[in-house]
Amino acid sequence: MSVIPVLEADVLRRQDPELAEILLGELARQSTTLQLVAAENFTSPAVLAALGSPLANKYAEGYPGARHHGGCEIVDVAERVAVDRAKALFGAGHANVQAHSGSSAVLAAYAALLRPGDTVLALGLPYGGHLTHGSPANFSGRWFDFVGYGVDAETGLIDYVQVRSLARTRRPKAIVCGSIACPRHIDYAFFREVADEVGAYLIADAAHPIGLVAGGAAPNPVPYADVVCATTHKVLRGPRGGMLLCGSELAERVDRAVFPFTQGGAQMHTIAAKAVAFGEAATPAFTAYAHQVVANARVLAAGLAAEGFVVTTGGTDTHLITADPLPLGADGRAARGQLAAAGMVLDCCALPHGDSRGLRLGTAAVTTQGMGEGEMAGIAALMAGVLRGRVDARRARDEVRDLVGGFLPYPG
Numbered sequence: 460m461s462v463i464p465v466l467e468a469d470v471l472r473r474q475d476p477e478l479a480e481i482l483l484g485e486l487a488r489q490s491t492t493l494q495l496v497a498a499e500n501f502t503s504p505a506v507l508a509a510l511g512s513p514l515a516n517k518y519a520e521g522y523p524g525a526r527h528h529g530g531c532e533i534v535d536v537a538e539r540v541a542v543d544r545a546k547a548l549f550g551a552g553h554a555n556v557q558a559h560s561g562s563s564a565v566l567a568a569y570a571a572l573l574r575p576g577d578t579v580l581a582l583g584l585p586y587g588g589h590l591t592h593g594s595p596a597n598f599s600g601r602w603f604d605f606v607g608y609g610v611d612a613e614t615g616l617i618d619y620v621q622v623r624s625l626a627r628t629r630r631p632k633a634i635v636c637g638s639i640a641c642p643r644h645i646d647y648a649f650f651r652e653v654a655d656e657v658g659a660y661l662i663a664d665a666a667h668p669i670g671l672v673a674g675g676a677a678p679n680p681v682p683y684a685d686v687v688c689a690t691t692h693k694v695l696r697g698p699r700g701g702m703l704l705c706g707s708e709l710a711e712r713v714d715r716a717v718f719p720f721t722q723g724g725a726q727m728h729t730i731a732a733k734a735v736a737f738g739e740a741a742t743p744a745f746t747a748y749a750h751q752v753v754a755n756a757r758v759l760a761a762g763l764a765a766e767g768f769v770v771t772t773g774g775t776d777t778h779l780i781t782a783d784p785l786p787l788g789a790d791g792r793a794a795r796g797q798l799a800a801a802g803m804v805l806d807c808c809a810l811p812h813g814d815s816r817g818l819r820l821g822t823a824a825v826t827t828q829g830m831g832e833g834e835m836a837g838i839a840a841l842m843a844g845v846l847r848g849r850v851d852a853r854r855a856r857d858e859v860r861d862l863v864g865g866f867l868p869y870p871g
């Protein structure tokens with residue numbers, strides 16, 4: 460099966476060489492540099508095929524069996540398959556697979572459970588909360604009264620004592636647990652207990668760990684949260700998109716919050732691709748993959764710590780690592796630039812102690828490529844070599860190109 464069917468068929472190249480060159484350029488970039496952005500992965504050719512399929516042409520407002528458009532009998536089956544697979548994968552009473560993105564899923568969760576002006580307790584943005592957890596630049600901060608909890612400045616772990624005390628004093632209507640930068644498992648049972656104590660809804664934003672949950676390598680928030688929001692494109696390795704999981708008692712509210720409240724027509728090609736990804740995630744191969752993602756991240760974190768990086772929380776339970784590169788001579792922003800010039804692509808992030816920016820990286824993509832612990836140790840050493848000035852950018856780029864050449868994301 461072709462990775463980019465239109466390109467292999469030469470249709471795009473003939474019709475629009477400018478765009479064909481851009482697509483091939485991005486494929487070349489992904490095939491010659493190291494993708495260490497914690498939120499990224501390589502979808503399978505089967506997922507790409509579904510995305511590039513004629514389902515992209517279909518309008519389908521509404522839900523299977525109750526659409527506003529004609530001709531939905533086949534895409535209805537695709538959506539039912541996606542929903543059934545998501546429910547089975549995560550043990551959920553109900554799944555909504557229409558959310559266009561992780562942010563859309565969070566918006567829909569708020570729409571299902573809250574009224575504008577309600578108080579919501581969530582991880583503060585400087586500590587790893589997402590934009591949708593109360594940023595003034597986002598609908599969340601503008602429409603709701605967000606109260607932020609933090610992380611312990613020393614350990615970098617969620618300050619659970621503060622969560623309980625803020626919940627008792629501020630009496631939020633909902634508590635959000637989930638983060639863009641938390642490398643450790645979240646104690647969902649604790650959050651459930653606090654939510655019950657103060658009569659709040661619990662929303663788990665599991666955008667990052669949901670793929671590990673699918674593979675049995677991280678705790679499942681579904682039994683604890685009223686609504687779980689997630690992305691389908693991170694460790695889960697599906698198309699870019701979102702989903703919501705909940706019990707059957709909230710099914711109608713969640714569905715109506717997605718359509719018609721926050722979205723219009725469902726993107727049926729993406730929903731079909733989600734179904735493909737859920738199918739893949741239910742296999743023993745994906746379980747092995749999820750555990751390897753974590754094993755790789757642990758070795759990468761240990762390697763970075765041994766090289767002098769200050770690794771937040773001292774390590775990781777997941778695919779995600781955050782670290783302060785300052786002892787190696789660069790803050791996060793400068794280090795990201797130097798590493799990018801050396802062919803290693805990753806992000807900056809805030810650090811719990813707040814003195815400087817740090818680095819955020821993850822192992823979902825490199826593990827999909829087939830890399831293991833040995834390669835992770837080499838990557839940690841190469842990152843340190845570049846930042847300490849022992850390896851110049853050109854040599855590092857060559858080393859990266861050689862490494863990635865042995866683990867091409869889309870061989871051939």
Ligand SMILES: Cc1ncc(COP(=O)(O)O)c(C=O)c1O
Nearest residue numbers: 498560561562589638639664666
């Ligand atoms: C915790 C969390 N929530 C929500 C999102 C939003 O997802 P999207 O970028 O698909 O809108 C992200 C994305 O990184 C995330 O990490």
